[in-house]
Amino acid sequence: MARGDTLEPLLQGNPLNSTDVDLTALWKGVGHVFARAEFASEALTHRSALDRRPELKAAFPNGNERLEFLGDRVLSLAMADLLLRRFPNEREGELARRHASLVRAETLVEIATDIGLGDYLRLGDSERAHGQSVKPNIVADALEALLGAVFLDAGLEAAAASVELMWGDRLSSRAVAPRAPKTALQEWAQARRLPLPAYHEIDREGPPHAPVFVVDVALKGHDPARGQGGSKREAERLAAMALLERLDRA
Numbered sequence: 001m002a003r004g005d006t007l008e009p010l011l012q013g014n015p016l017n018s019t020d021v022d023l024t025a026l027w028k029g030v031g032h033v034f035a036r037a038e039f040a041s042e043a044l045t046h047r048s049a050l051d052r053r054p055e056l057k058a059a060f061p062n063g064n065e066r067l068e069f070l071g072d073r074v075l076s077l078a079m080a081d082l083l084l085r086r087f088p089n090e091r092e093g094e095l096a097r098r099h100a101s102l103v104r105a106e107t108l109v110e111i112a113t114d115i116g117l118g119d120y121l122r123l124g125d126s127e128r129a130h131g132q133s134v135k136p137n138i139v140a141d142a143l144e145a146l147l148g149a150v151f152l153d154a155g156l157e158a159a160a161a162s163v164e165l166m167w168g169d170r171l172s173s174r175a176v177a178p179r180a181p182k183t184a185l186q187e188w189a190q191a192r193r194l195p196l197p198a199y200h201e202i203d204r205e206g207p208p209h210a211p212v213f214v215v216d217v218a219l220k221g222h223d224p225a226r227g228q229g230g231s232k233r234e235a236e237r238l239a240a241m242a243l244l245e246r247l248d249r250a
Contacts, residue, residue: 029115039149048124064145071148108140137230181240
């Protein structure tokens with residue numbers, strides 16, 4: 001968990017070691033204070049901030065993307081271990097559905113919002129345009145980057161402790177493991193002897209380093225539903241969820 005109750009190790013020395021704000025509340029939410037501040041600084045630096053900040057570009061030429069790559073794997077492993085211990089009698093399929101629900105982008109956005117992560121990110125002007133909140137895919141990726149930073153700073157045990165703290169009641173709040181939306185929609189169609197849902201990529205928005213995919217899902221006899229996300233797979237999942245919600249109301 002946390003290493004001490006001050007940010008002095010984080011804020012001393014290199015000015016890249018902070019985002020020019022008090023990070024105490026963020027570290028409390030994460031459950032970890034960094035011994036090596038450069039990891040935290042990298043995790044909080046989005047690629048869009050590099051163009052006008054040459055000192056950041058020199059220090060972190062890829063922004064937080066490499067830590068995001070690492071953090072995605074750290075989260076997956078830490079979550080699998082937590083679920084094995086919390087649900088000793090569940091079968092692999094049930095655990096897999098819980099895992100997928102807990103590491104999906106929407107859950108990451110919820111947790112990032114809980115800890116106020118978006119307020120601490122270094123972003124380019126375009127990512128905070130018109131006073132809007134940070135794009136969901138950016139804060140989700142930054143949360144993974146932050147877990148990657150905790151892992152590099154203090155190891156898997158510390159990263160797993162952060163996951164357990166931040167996910168909190170979400171780890172055991174569902175009495176029944178949820179089904180993935182695409183699977184649920186497919187089963188809904190099969191139960192009614194309908195053709196399988198068809199997914200179509202409609203558009204791809206945003207810059208190359210942060211694309212947003214727009215996908216429609218079509219089901220015979222029903223109007224298409226649309227989803228958008230940071231990957232085609234995520235957009236398909238959100239489209240399936242939107243159509244399921246409509247079918248449930250019908």
